Amino acid sequence: MGEKPRFWIVLSILIGFAILAAFMALWDVTEAHAQAACTDYKTLQSTLAEKAHEQPTGAGLMGDKNQFAWTLFASPKGETWTMVVIDAKGMACVVGGGQNWVDLGAAKGDPT
Numbered sequence: 001m002g003e004k005p006r007f008w009i010v011l012s013i014l015i016g017f018a019i020l021a022a023f024m025a026l027w028d029v030t031e032a033h034a035q036a037a038c039t040d041y042k043t044l045q046s047t048l049a050e051k052a053h054e055q056p057t058g059a060g061l062m063g064d065k066n067q068f069a070w071t072l073f074a075s076p077k078g079e080t081w082t083m084v085v086i087d088a089k090g091m092a093c094v095v096g097g098g099q100n101w102v103d104l105g106a107a108k109g110d111p112t
Contacts (some may be wrong), residue, residue, distance in 0.1 A: 038093040041086050048073045052080050057103065074101040 039047075048054040054073035062068045067088055074081040081101035086092045 038091050041084075041090050041092040044084060044092040044094070045073075048082055048084075052082065054080060054082055057101075070095075074103070078102060 045056070052073075053075045055076075056071050057074045058072040060070055062070055062085075069086045071084045071086065071092075072081060073084065078101035080099055081097060082094055083096040084092050085095050
């Protein structure tokens with residue numbers, strides 16, 4: 001009777017690893033996204049423009065006292081996108097990125 005719970009534990013762990021492996025395989029990152037180091041905003045903006053053909057498409061403030069800004073960069077047809085967080089000193093860090101960006105515009109209310 002002690003073997004059944006052990007089987008389910010092992011099976012759960014294996015399924016977890018399979019899901020993690022699948023997620024990692026699907027995560028495709030462009031060269032510009034792979035350079036996830038922090039640098040000054042102007043340098044990062046130039047790198048994204050040159051290597052990924054991405055331009056700023058949206059921005060906002062965050063933090064309790066709006067001490068950080070974020071900027072979303074996307075390529076012209078949305079092939080790639082990059083999310084960048086900028087601190088008050090102008091240091092910018094890539095915090096995310098991906099493919100197939102869809103601009104929903106300034107939708108008001110329920111988009112459905």
